[in-house]
Amino acid sequence: MDFSIIIPFKDKGNNERFLENCIESLNNQTYQDFEVLFLHNKSERLQTLTRHTQLNMRTLEMAETDQLKDYRNLGLEEAKGEFLIFMDADDYLHPNALIYAKQMIEASKDHTDVFKFAITKTNLDKTSTLKKNKRVFFDGEAFSKLEAVMNGASISVDDVQLKQIINGFFENQMISHKSEHVKPVNYLSRLNYQFRVHSFIIKKSFLIDNQLKFKSENTLYSDIPFLIELYNHTSNIKQTTTKLYYKYIHNDSINYPSLTQEEHDDRLLKRVQAINEALAFCENLKIARQLKITAINDYLYKVVKSPIFTESYTEVSKIYRELHTILNIKSANFKLSKRHSYEMNAIEKGKFKTAFMFSKSRVLGYKAYQFSKPKNQRFRQKKIQKNVFTRLPIQENTVLYESFLGKNYSDSPKAIFKYLLENEPNKWKHIWVLNNQDIVKNEHEFKHKNVRIIKRFSWKYFYYVTLSKYFVLNMRQPKWLHKKEEQVILSTWHGTPLKRLVFDMENVTSANKNYKKDFYNQSRKWDYLIAANQYSQEIFESAFMYPKNQILTYGYPRNDILTNHTVQYKNEVKEKLNLPKSKKVILYAPTWRDDEFHSAGKYKFKLQLDLQRMREEFGNDYVIVLRMHYFISDNMDLTGFEGFAYDYSKYNDINDLYIASDLLITDYSSVFFDYANLRKPILFFTYDIEKYQSMLRGFYIDVYNELPGPLLLSNDALFNALNNIESVNDDYKQKYENFYRTYCNLEDGNATKRVVNEVFN
Numbered sequence: 012m013d014f015s016i017i018i019p020f021k022d023k024g025n026n027e028r029f030l031e032n033c034i035e036s037l038n039n040q041t042y043q044d045f046e047v048l049f050l051h052n053k054s055e056r057l058q059t060l061t062r063h064t065q066l067n068m069r070t071l072e073m074a075e076t077d078q079l080k081d082y083r084n085l086g087l088e089e090a091k092g093e094f095l096i097f098m099d100a101d102d103y104l105h106p107n108a109l110i111y112a113k114q115m116i117e118a119s120k121d122h123t124d125v126f127k128f129a130i131t132k133t134n135l136d137k138t139s140t141l142k143k144n145k146r147v148f149f150d151g152e153a154f155s156k157l158e159a160v161m162n163g164a165s166i167s168v169d170d171v172q173l174k175q176i177i178n179g180f181f182e183n184q185m186i187s188h189k190s191e192h193v194k195p196v197n198y199l200s201r202l203n204y205q206f207r208v209h210s211f212i213i214k215k216s217f218l219i220d221n222q223l224k225f226k227s228e229n230t231l232y233s234d235i236p237f238l239i240e241l242y243n244h245t246s247n248i249k250q251t252t253t254k255l256y257y258k259y260i261h262n263d264s265i266n267y268p269s270l271t272q273e274e275h276d277d278r279l280l281k282r283v284q285a286i287n288e289a290l291a292f293c294e295n296l297k298i299a300r301q302l303k304i305t306a307i308n309d310y311l312y313k314v315v316k317s318p319i320f321t322e323s324y325t326e327v328s329k330i331y332r333e334l335h336t337i338l339n340i341k342s343a344n345f346k347l348s349k350r351h352s353y354e355m356n357a358i359e360k361g362k363f364k365t366a367f368m369f370s371k372s373r374v375l376g377y378k379a380y381q382f383s384k385p386k387n388q389r390f391r392q393k394k395i396q397k398n399v400f401t402r403l404p405i406q407e408n409t410v411l412y413e414s415f416l417g418k419n420y421s422d423s424p425k426a427i428f429k430y431l432l433e434n435e436p437n438k439w440k441h442i443w444v445l446n447n448q449d450i451v452k453n454e455h456e457f458k459h460k461n462v463r464i465i466k467r468f469s470w471k472y473f474y475y476v477t478l479s480k481y482f483v484l485n486m487r488q489p490k491w492l493h494k495k496e497e498q499v500i501l502s503t504w505h506g507t508p509l510k511r512l513v514f515d516m517e518n519v520t521s522a523n524k525n526y527k528k529d530f531y532n533q534s535r536k537w538d539y540l541i542a543a544n545q546y547s548q549e550i551f552e553s554a555f556m557y558p559k560n561q562i563l564t565y566g567y568p569r570n571d572i573l574t575n576h577t578v579q580y581k582n583e584v585k586e587k588l589n590l591p592k593s594k595k596v597i598l599y600a601p602t603w604r605d606d607e608f609h610s611a612g613k614y615k616f617k618l619q620l621d622l623q624r625m626r627e628e629f630g631n632d633y634v635i636v637l638r639m640h641y642f643i644s645d646n647m648d649l650t651g652f653e654g655f656a657y658d659y660s661k662y663n664d665i666n667d668l669y670i671a672s673d674l675l676i677t678d679y680s681s682v683f684f685d686y687a688n689l690r691k692p693i694l695f696f697t698y699d700i701e702k703y704q705s706m707l708r709g710f711y712i713d714v715y716n717e718l719p720g721p722l723l724l725s726n727d728a729l730f731n732a733l734n735n736i737e738s739v740n741d742d743y744k745q746k747y748e749n750f751y752r753t754y755c756n757l758e759d760g761n762a763t764k765r766v767v768n769e770v771f772n
């Protein structure tokens with residue numbers, strides 16, 4: 012047998028989530044001559060998952076006291092394959108990984124014993140990742156075989172390999188494979204000092220001949236000594252140039268932390284201990300140097316910044332003892348900068364207290380330097396927020412408002428503000444976060460003596476965000492905000508969800524891998540959260556992991572005006588927006604797409620709506636208002652459409668656009684939940700629904716059956732619906748009614764009052 016794949020799996024009750032990917036990827040290998048060894052702690056979940064697999068697989072039970080090293084050693088002993096492949100249970104392989112490995116090994120006539128798959132890190136689900144990385148790789152013999160067939164050679168029915176090649180060829184693009192030699196010492200520096208055994212392919216006889224085993228008891232870094240000992244015996248590692256091993260980076264470190272994401276107070280100590288242990292196996296002076304540098308850098312940049320450095324000298328001194336031994340071990344030469352060498356010399360000589368003092372003053376010096384650098388304004392602001400502003404008394408009657416990160420004067424914060432201003436005009440001091448003052452220059456509320464405007468991230472912002480008794484906002488507060496206990500954060504959120512949110516999302520395409528963790532920590536600081544309906548409440552409880560039955564399900568303050576406004580208000584708004592009185596108004600308000608962006612937070616939007624045709628067919632009766640999502644940074648070019656199409660993407664409050672319009676076209680934006688309060692027709696222009704639903708986020712409701720209007724996948728369909736709007740309305744009458752009853756049933760025009768009574772009194 013060619014390969015034994017060794018996979019340790021210590022079931023902790025919450026880490027079996029990705030096992031299926033791993034098993035499935037082995038099932039899908041195009042090369043079949045391998046066995047799988049699962050070493051596990053009597054995991055029932057593993058047993059269930061593997062029960063029906065056709066894989067050549069053994070599951071071996073470990074004792075509760077066994078450590079990771081014991082798992083791998085048993086795998087090593089039991090393996091029948093010529094080569095051992097080490098894998099982690101949450102990772103997976105490209106379908107052609109093994110055939111590639113086989114070819115790489117065969118092509119290496121120089122008796123290489125250690126090989127490796129190059130790794131790609133991913134935080135997307137397996138299907139999406141593999142879709143992105145479809146290519147298969149064959150070379151030499153296989154490729155010429157295929158070429159021969161394409162040139163007319165006959166195909167043998169028993170030629171399994173050829174069949175695989177042909178299947179692969181039709182499904183994917185084909186390139187020939189390449190691999191490269193990497194010296195362990197280069198390898199160490201290239202991989203940024205990551206020492207992990209996963210993705211290695213090692214000849215079993217080589218391990219036996221050199222008596223290599225996992226010896227370290229280190230619970231977090233037992234790989235390090237093993238790999239260093241391995242490098243001691245081999246001068247070459249052959250690595251694929253193509254990334255065939257998928258390292259899964261968990262995007263939900265709250266519920267499913269990987270070993271690296273788990274919090275261990277002694278992580279840094281464990282790491283320096285493992286390096287120390289590894290050095291004992293290290294004869295190669297250059298590798299020893301790399302290890303030393305790693306330990307030194309860990310100390311200089313990680314230890315001194317970690318909580319243990321400020322909290323416990325005893326813990327730091329344990330690290331010093333390890334470093335002391337490390338620094339006294341022989342290695343190739345290297346040079347430290349002067350300021351770092353004071354600390355290291357002291358540690359080398361065993362003068363730990365002195366080293367501690369030096370490090371402390373270096374850290375202080377560094378902080379002072381950071382603090383004084385002119386361009387580090389934000390750093391200064393955060394420090395002052397944390398260390399100065401939080402010590403000042405809270406301002407009891409001050410309310411701070413922020414809508415869409417300071418971009419608009421809108422949404423529920425606006426409704427709550429107007430209510431407080433009208434009902435208790437002298438009680439409150441109101442501060443609005445607005446990046447551009449001009450957007451409210453015609454709003455009479457802002458003439459009131461108790462209303463002020465500040466810019467986001469100005470010094471005043473840092474001050475008021477800390478000291479306002481109430482902070483009312485519709486997105487998340489900044490991560491750096493050290494909230495005072497007396498402060499009350501009222502999160503209104505900004506819509507009834509259609510698209511899956513945070514913890515209900517498998518993939519987080521555009522945001523960073525800490526998105527879920529950050530969201531979790533930030534939302535723990537909300538004192539109140541509002542939901543427009545029961546449906547939203549349930550979703551927020553799951554998607555935000557928000558405590559059960561704590562949400563104020565009172566209807567949306569922002570929607571009160573949709574119930575309460577007058578016809579006169581509608582006319583005034585139309586006038587304000589320069590829309591012709593004689594014509595009906597279509598509002599087009601689509602959402603953003605996670606996978607279409609220029610850079611972080613700046614999303615693209617390509618208008619698919621045929622404006623030309625719309626003007627030709629409906630220009631006599633209608634005008635259209637375009638309203639892009641606030642994440643879209645592309646500007647609409649409406650040259651030539653003057654008097655027919657109006658871009659109100661930057662207009663403050665979408666409510667006015669709802670009120671002024673007679674019909675809504677949207678897609679997957681939550682706007683229709685609000686619009687339905689007006690009972691005007693809604694059309695869904697969902698030209699990319701398949702991609703959106705599968706690749707991106709997926710939906711909470713059955714969009715094919717529950718929506719209050721038709722899904723229209725093309726301009727033709729859309730125009731057809733517009734032409735027959737009366738019959739569309741008739742067709743959707745019942746659905747609209749059901750929809751209204753489910754999602755708008757709390758919107759009686761008094762939501763703001765209910766919220767204010769609960770939160771402010």
Ligand code: C2G
Pocket residue numbers: 422504505506507508509510512599600601602603638639640641665679680681682
């Ligand atoms: N919005 C807008 N103009 C658009 C789209 C949205 O002004 N063209 C505003 C609306 O107030 C809407 C809110 O932004 O309710 C949220 O927009 P969505 O398109 O639903 O997208 P997103 O910002 O991802 O929020 O729970 C709601 C979800 O969180 C979705």
